[in-house]
Amino acid sequence: MSSKKLGCNFYNQKTLQVAQKLLGKFLVHKIGQKKIVGMITETEAYCGPKDLASHASRGRTPRTEIMFGQPGYAYVYLIYGMYYCFNIVTERKNYPAAVLIRGIISDQRGRRRPSHSSRQNRRVLPDQQGLDFINGPGKVCRYMKIDKKLNGLDLTENKFWVENRGVRIKKPTIKKGKRIGVDYAGKYKDKLWRFYIKNKK
DNA sequence: CCTGGGATTTTCT
DNA sequence: GAAAATCCCAGGA
Numbered sequence: 001m002s003s004k005k006l007g008c009n010f011y012n013q014k015t016l017q018v019a020q021k022l023l024g025k026f027l028v029h030k031i032g033q034k035k036i037v038g039m040i041t042e043t044e045a046y047c048g049p050k051d052l053a054s055h056a057s058r059g060r061t062p063r064t065e066i067m068f069g070q071p072g073y074a075y076v077y078l079i080y081g082m083y084y085c086f087n088i089v090t091e092r093k094n095y096p097a098a099v100l101i102r103g104i105i106s107d108q109r110g111r112r113r114p115s116h117s118s119r120q121n122r123r124v125l126p127d128q129q130g131l132d133f134i135n136g137p138g139k140v141c142r143y144m145k146i147d148k149k150l151n152g153l154d155l156t157e158n159k160f161w162v163e164n165r166g167v168r169i170k171k172p173t174i175k176k177g178k179r180i181g182v183d184y185a186g187k188y189k190d191k192l193w194r195f196y197i198k199n200k201k
Numbered sequence: 202c203c204t205g206g207g208a209t210t211t212t213c214t
Numbered sequence: 215g216a217a218a219a220t221c222c223c224a225g226g227a
Contacts, residue, residue, distance in 0.1 A: 044219070053219070055212095063212065081209025083220045100219060138220045181219055203227080212218085 006155075006162045011071035015090040015097040019045040020174055020195050022088070022099060024167040029144050029160045036144050039167065042103030042135065042196040044179050046087070049096055053185035056096030066152050067096040074160065076141070076151040083138030086146045088155060088162070102180070104140055105200060106132040135201060173198040 006025065011018060022040050029036045046054040046067075055077070056067045066075045067089055075087040075098050087098040134143050141147070146160075155161050176192040183189050 046219075055219080058213085061212080077219085078209090078211060079218055080220050081211075081218090083209095085219060087219085102219090136220065179219070184217090185219095204225090206224090207222090208220105210218100212216105214216085 003166075004164045006072075006164060008070070008072045008156055011088060011090050011155075012092060013090070015045045015047045015099060016193065018088070018090045019043040019099045019193070022101075022162065023174060023195060023197050024169040025162050026165050026167075027101065027104060027144060027162055029146065030158070031145060036106075038104030038106040038134065038140070038144060040101060040103070040162070041105055041133075041200040042101075042194070044100040044102055044195070045193040046098050046100065047193065048091075050188075051185070051191075052188045053179060053182035053191075054096065054098075060096075064096060067098050068094055072155050074146075074150050074153045074155055076146060076148055078148060079138070084141035084147055085137040086141050086144070086150075100137055101140055102137050102194070103133070103135040103196065103201065104143070106134060106143065133200070169197055175201075 022043050025040050027038050027040055048054070049056055051057055056064045060068055063077060066073055069089060070093050071090050073089045075089055076084055079085055085100060087100045089098050091097045134140055150160055153160055175196050175198050177194045177196070178190055178192060179194045
């Protein structure tokens with residue numbers, strides 16, 4: 001079985017590298033006896049203190065402190081009052097960088113979404129192969145049951161991690177695009193720092 | 202196809 | 215007090 005949890009060394013590489021290498025890796029969240037699993041299909045890189053799209057570009061704040069920490073930790077924040085976004089901290093301590101997980105595929109067909117405010121009990125629509133495509137950082141967190149309690153968690157421990165199951169994404173199947181929702185970021189807004197697997201978006 | 206607005210709360214100014 | 219690394223739905227063309 002080639003199923004190996006990614007360690008600190010993996011995350012301590014250039015963020016643009018980590019963002020691409022995370023495609024095809026599996027996110028695992030263990031809750032009691034159960035695991036929620038999804039294969040990562042879309043990521044975005046947030047690279048260093050000068051990246052105006054990054055929360056860390058305005059320096060250390062209570063929220064962004066984790067981005068300045070060790071690689072391999074979870075950075076989870078709430079946006080628009082109702083959605084969480086999950087990132088993985090990359091690169092060395094004191095260099096603020098992270099990869100946002102924007103999309104996954106799950107093989108757990110027909111799961112009900114966790115109830116959420118007034119919108120309850122809607123199903124994730126499976127495709128013909130019985131896979132659930134989950135596109136968007138807010139939906140990834142809803143599906144994986146990621147919330148602020150996981151902020152600051154060490155992803156090399158045994159609660160929430162990323163593992164390699166031997167899926168290899170060939171270079172030509174990795175597509176690049178502009179990051180989403182960062183029009184305010186000046187010359188950084190058009191960087192092609194979003195990565196996704198061809199035909200899995 | 203497109204545009205616009207509501208939900209809801211943390212964060213920074 | 216405004217904006218935010220979002221999502222969903224309604225309405226018009």
